[in-house]
Amino acid sequence: SQKIEQNSEALNIQEGKTATLTCNYTNYSPAYLQWYRQDPGRGPVFLLLIRENEKEKRKERLKVTFDTTLKQSLFHITASQPADSATYLCASQDSNGNNRLAFGKGNQVVVIP
Amino acid sequence: GAGVSQTPSNKVTEKGKYVELRCDPISGHTALYWYRQSLGQGPEFLIYFQGTGAADDSGLPNDRFFAVRPEGSVSTLKIQRTERGDSAVYLCASSLIPPIAGDVYNEQFFGPGTRLTVL
Numbered sequence: 001s002q003k004i005e006q007n008s009e010a011l012n013i014q015e016g017k018t019a020t021l022t023c024n025y026t027n028y029s030p031a032y033l034q035w036y037r038q039d040p041g042r043g044p045v046f047l048l049l050i051r052e053n054e055k056e057k058r059k060e061r062l063k064v065t066f067d068t069t070l071k072q073s074l075f076h077i078t079a080s081q082p083a084d085s086a087t088y089l090c091a092s093q094d095s096n097g098n099n100r101l102a103f104g105k106g107n108q109v110v111v112i113p
Numbered sequence: 114g115a116g117v118s119q120t121p122s123n124k125v126t127e128k129g130k131y132v133e134l135r136c137d138p139i140s141g142h143t144a145l146y147w148y149r150q151s152l153g154q155g156p157e158f159l160i161y162f163q164g165t166g167a168a169d170d171s172g173l174p175n176d177r178f179f180a181v182r183p184e185g186s187v188s189t190l191k192i193q194r195t196e197r198g199d200s201a202v203y204l205c206a207s208s209l210i211p212p213i214a215g216d217v218y219n220e221q222f223f224g225p226g227t228r229l230t231v232l
Contacts, residue, residue: 008153043117043204043223044156089155099144099169101221103155 002028006090006104014112019077021107023090026071030092033066033073038087038106047088048075080111115139117224119205125230126195134190134227138207145188146221147180148204156204162188195231202226 003026013019023033032051036044050057050066050073057064063076077084087106094102118137126132138145144163148156158172162182170180177195182188192199206221 006155042225043206045223046220049220091155094158099161099163100146100158100172101148101156102158105153105155 002026002094002102004090004092004102004104006107008105008107010108010110012110012112013080015080015082017080019080019084019109019111021075021088021090021109023073023075023104024071025073025092029068032093033064034091034101035062035064035073035075036089036091036103038089044089044091044103077109080109082111082113085109085111117205117207117222119203119224119227121227122225123228123230125232127232128195128197130195130231132192132195132229134192134203134229136188136190136205136207136224138186138188138205139222140186142207142209142222143185144208144210144219144221145182146206146208147188147190148206150202150204150226152201159190159203192229195229197231200229200231202228 005024032049034049035047037047038044048057048059048064050064061078065074087108089106090104091101094100120135146161147159149159150156160167160180161169165182165185177193180190204223204226206223208219208221210219
Protein backbone atom coordinates (compact mmCIF):
# COMPACT_ATOMS: atom_id res chain seq x y z
CA SER A 1 0.00 0.00 0.00
CA GLN A 2 1.00 3.61 -0.48
CA LYS A 3 3.16 5.02 2.27
CA ILE A 4 4.64 8.39 2.99
CA GLU A 5 7.09 8.31 5.85
CA GLN A 6 8.96 10.74 8.00
CA ASN A 7 11.36 9.90 10.77
CA SER A 8 9.27 10.97 13.71
CA GLU A 9 12.21 11.74 15.98
CA ALA A 10 12.56 15.36 17.03
CA LEU A 11 15.45 17.33 15.56
CA ASN A 12 17.27 19.65 17.96
CA ILE A 13 19.50 22.11 16.18
CA GLN A 14 21.59 25.10 17.12
CA GLU A 15 20.44 28.49 15.90
CA GLY A 16 22.13 29.43 12.63
CA LYS A 17 22.65 25.86 11.48
CA THR A 18 20.78 24.10 8.68
CA ALA A 19 18.01 21.70 9.62
CA THR A 20 17.38 18.87 7.18
CA LEU A 21 14.30 16.68 7.23
CA THR A 22 13.60 13.59 5.12
CA CYS A 23 10.38 12.34 3.58
CA ASN A 24 10.27 8.95 1.88
CA TYR A 25 7.44 7.46 -0.14
CA THR A 26 6.83 3.88 -1.23
CA ASN A 27 4.55 1.96 -3.58
CA TYR A 28 3.42 4.93 -5.65
CA SER A 29 4.74 7.84 -7.66
CA PRO A 30 3.25 11.14 -6.56
CA ALA A 31 3.03 13.96 -9.07
CA TYR A 32 4.12 16.36 -6.35
CA LEU A 33 5.20 16.59 -2.76
CA GLN A 34 4.44 19.35 -0.35
CA TRP A 35 5.73 20.55 2.96
CA TYR A 36 3.64 22.10 5.71
CA ARG A 37 4.45 23.71 9.01
CA GLN A 38 2.26 23.03 12.04
CA ASP A 39 2.47 24.85 15.35
CA PRO A 40 0.87 23.48 18.53
CA GLY A 41 -2.89 23.97 18.56
CA ARG A 42 -2.99 25.13 14.96
CA GLY A 43 -3.70 23.63 11.58
CA PRO A 44 -0.96 22.95 9.05
CA VAL A 45 0.25 25.88 6.96
CA PHE A 46 1.42 25.27 3.41
CA LEU A 47 5.06 26.11 2.74
CA LEU A 48 6.26 24.65 -0.53
CA LEU A 49 5.19 22.36 -3.34
CA ILE A 50 7.62 20.57 -5.63
CA ARG A 51 6.56 18.68 -8.74
CA GLU A 52 8.04 15.39 -9.87
CA ASN A 53 9.89 17.05 -12.75
CA GLU A 54 11.51 19.63 -10.46
CA LYS A 55 14.73 18.80 -8.68
CA GLU A 56 14.78 21.69 -6.27
CA LYS A 57 12.64 24.59 -5.11
CA ARG A 58 13.46 27.47 -2.81
CA LYS A 59 11.50 29.96 -0.77
CA GLU A 60 13.45 32.39 1.37
CA ARG A 61 15.44 30.21 3.81
CA LEU A 62 13.64 27.03 2.80
CA LYS A 63 14.80 24.56 0.20
CA VAL A 64 13.07 21.39 -0.94
CA THR A 65 14.41 18.67 -3.21
CA PHE A 66 12.60 15.81 -4.93
CA ASP A 67 14.52 12.69 -5.96
CA THR A 68 12.27 10.29 -7.85
CA THR A 69 15.04 7.68 -8.01
CA LEU A 70 15.48 7.58 -4.24
CA LYS A 71 11.73 8.23 -3.75
CA GLN A 72 12.62 10.94 -1.33
CA SER A 73 12.18 14.63 -0.61
CA LEU A 74 14.54 16.63 1.57
CA PHE A 75 13.46 19.80 3.36
CA HIS A 76 16.12 22.25 4.48
CA ILE A 77 15.85 25.26 6.76
CA THR A 78 19.00 27.32 6.40
CA ALA A 79 20.22 29.82 9.01
CA SER A 80 17.66 28.38 11.41
CA GLN A 81 16.03 30.61 13.99
CA PRO A 82 14.15 29.80 17.22
CA ALA A 83 10.96 30.95 15.44
CA ASP A 84 11.41 28.02 13.05
CA SER A 85 10.66 25.62 15.90
CA ALA A 86 7.56 23.68 14.85
CA THR A 87 6.46 20.36 13.38
CA TYR A 88 7.01 19.98 9.65
CA LEU A 89 4.77 17.67 7.67
CA CYS A 90 5.39 16.11 4.29
CA ALA A 91 2.32 15.45 2.16
CA SER A 92 1.53 14.19 -1.27
CA GLN A 93 -1.31 13.49 -3.61
CA ASP A 94 -3.01 10.35 -2.36
CA SER A 95 -2.92 7.53 -4.89
CA ASN A 96 -6.69 7.07 -4.35
CA GLY A 97 -7.61 10.51 -5.52
CA ASN A 98 -6.15 13.80 -6.54
CA ASN A 99 -8.32 15.73 -4.12
CA ARG A 100 -6.99 14.17 -0.97
CA LEU A 101 -3.66 14.63 0.70
CA ALA A 102 -1.69 11.86 2.36
CA PHE A 103 0.50 13.15 5.18
CA GLY A 104 3.55 11.81 6.92
CA LYS A 105 3.69 11.79 10.71
CA GLY A 106 5.70 14.99 10.81
CA ASN A 107 9.06 15.94 12.29
CA GLN A 108 9.40 18.26 15.25
CA VAL A 109 12.22 20.77 14.90
CA VAL A 110 13.56 22.60 17.94
CA VAL A 111 15.98 25.43 17.24
CA ILE A 112 18.11 26.16 20.29
CA PRO A 113 19.22 29.78 20.77
CA GLY B 114 -10.06 38.27 4.94
CA ALA B 115 -10.68 35.68 7.61
CA GLY B 116 -9.20 32.25 7.34
CA VAL B 117 -10.92 28.93 7.91
CA SER B 118 -12.68 28.88 11.26
CA GLN B 119 -13.84 25.88 13.23
CA THR B 120 -16.13 25.63 16.22
CA PRO B 121 -15.96 24.60 18.93
CA SER B 122 -12.23 24.68 19.50
CA ASN B 123 -12.60 21.99 22.14
CA LYS B 124 -15.35 19.46 22.70
CA VAL B 125 -15.52 16.99 25.55
CA THR B 126 -18.25 14.39 25.39
CA GLU B 127 -19.15 11.05 26.88
CA LYS B 128 -18.98 7.76 25.09
CA GLY B 129 -22.15 7.11 23.14
CA LYS B 130 -23.12 10.76 22.67
CA TYR B 131 -23.66 12.61 19.41
CA VAL B 132 -21.45 15.54 18.40
CA GLU B 133 -21.40 18.11 15.63
CA LEU B 134 -18.30 19.96 14.51
CA ARG B 135 -18.59 23.05 12.36
CA CYS B 136 -16.33 24.47 9.69
CA ASP B 137 -16.54 27.90 8.04
CA PRO B 138 -14.33 27.91 4.95
CA ILE B 139 -12.73 30.90 3.35
CA SER B 140 -15.37 32.83 1.44
CA GLY B 141 -15.50 31.79 -2.19
CA HIS B 142 -13.65 28.52 -1.71
CA THR B 143 -15.61 25.79 -3.48
CA ALA B 144 -13.68 22.81 -2.17
CA LEU B 145 -13.82 21.76 1.48
CA TYR B 146 -11.98 18.92 3.21
CA TRP B 147 -12.16 17.23 6.58
CA TYR B 148 -9.15 15.51 8.12
CA ARG B 149 -8.57 13.84 11.46
CA GLN B 150 -5.28 14.09 13.32
CA SER B 151 -4.37 11.83 16.21
CA LEU B 152 -1.55 12.64 18.59
CA GLY B 153 1.85 12.20 16.97
CA GLN B 154 0.34 11.53 13.55
CA GLY B 155 -0.21 13.53 10.42
CA PRO B 156 -3.71 14.50 9.30
CA GLU B 157 -5.76 11.68 7.83
CA PHE B 158 -8.25 12.41 5.05
CA LEU B 159 -11.94 11.90 5.84
CA ILE B 160 -14.11 13.55 3.19
CA TYR B 161 -13.99 16.11 0.40
CA PHE B 162 -16.81 18.38 -0.81
CA GLN B 163 -17.03 20.12 -4.13
CA GLY B 164 -19.82 22.61 -3.68
CA THR B 165 -22.70 20.98 -1.82
CA GLY B 166 -21.93 17.40 -2.74
CA ALA B 167 -19.52 14.99 -1.13
CA ALA B 168 -17.21 14.15 -4.01
CA ASP B 169 -15.16 11.68 -2.01
CA ASP B 170 -16.23 10.28 1.37
CA SER B 171 -14.09 7.17 1.25
CA GLY B 172 -11.97 8.31 4.19
CA LEU B 173 -14.86 8.24 6.68
CA PRO B 174 -13.99 5.39 9.06
CA ASN B 175 -17.51 3.99 9.46
CA ASP B 176 -21.19 4.88 9.22
CA ARG B 177 -21.16 6.72 12.54
CA PHE B 178 -19.46 9.58 10.69
CA PHE B 179 -21.38 11.83 8.36
CA ALA B 180 -20.78 15.31 6.95
CA VAL B 181 -22.95 17.85 5.18
CA ARG B 182 -22.49 21.11 3.34
CA PRO B 183 -26.04 22.09 2.41
CA GLU B 184 -25.38 25.51 0.90
CA GLY B 185 -21.90 24.95 -0.42
CA SER B 186 -20.24 26.98 2.31
CA VAL B 187 -20.38 25.94 5.98
CA SER B 188 -19.90 22.26 6.66
CA THR B 189 -20.80 20.13 9.66
CA LEU B 190 -19.12 16.87 10.59
CA LYS B 191 -21.45 14.69 12.61
CA ILE B 192 -20.38 11.76 14.75
CA GLN B 193 -22.97 9.43 16.25
CA ARG B 194 -22.48 7.12 19.22
CA THR B 195 -19.02 8.48 19.89
CA GLU B 196 -16.29 6.09 21.00
CA ARG B 197 -13.07 6.80 22.88
CA GLY B 198 -11.13 6.02 19.73
CA ASP B 199 -12.79 9.00 18.03
CA SER B 200 -10.75 11.34 20.25
CA ALA B 201 -8.55 13.43 17.95
CA VAL B 202 -8.22 16.86 16.41
CA TYR B 203 -10.61 17.30 13.51
CA LEU B 204 -9.22 19.65 10.89
CA CYS B 205 -11.11 21.39 8.14
CA ALA B 206 -9.47 22.86 5.03
CA SER B 207 -10.72 24.71 1.99
CA SER B 208 -9.32 25.54 -1.42
CA LEU B 209 -10.34 27.95 -4.13
CA ILE B 210 -10.98 25.36 -6.79
CA PRO B 211 -10.56 21.64 -6.62
CA PRO B 212 -7.42 20.15 -8.11
CA ILE B 213 -7.87 18.59 -11.51
CA ALA B 214 -6.28 15.22 -12.17
CA GLY B 215 -2.80 15.74 -13.47
CA ASP B 216 -2.93 19.49 -12.94
CA VAL B 217 -1.31 21.77 -10.42
CA TYR B 218 -2.31 21.26 -6.85
CA ASN B 219 -4.48 23.97 -5.35
CA GLU B 220 -3.30 25.00 -1.91
CA GLN B 221 -5.48 23.89 0.98
CA PHE B 222 -5.94 26.34 3.82
CA PHE B 223 -6.46 24.68 7.17
CA GLY B 224 -8.46 25.82 10.16
CA PRO B 225 -7.19 25.50 13.75
CA GLY B 226 -9.11 22.30 14.32
CA THR B 227 -11.57 21.04 16.91
CA ARG B 228 -10.07 18.91 19.65
CA LEU B 229 -12.59 16.17 20.44
CA THR B 230 -12.21 14.20 23.63
CA VAL B 231 -14.50 11.26 24.25
CA LEU B 232 -14.50 10.13 27.87
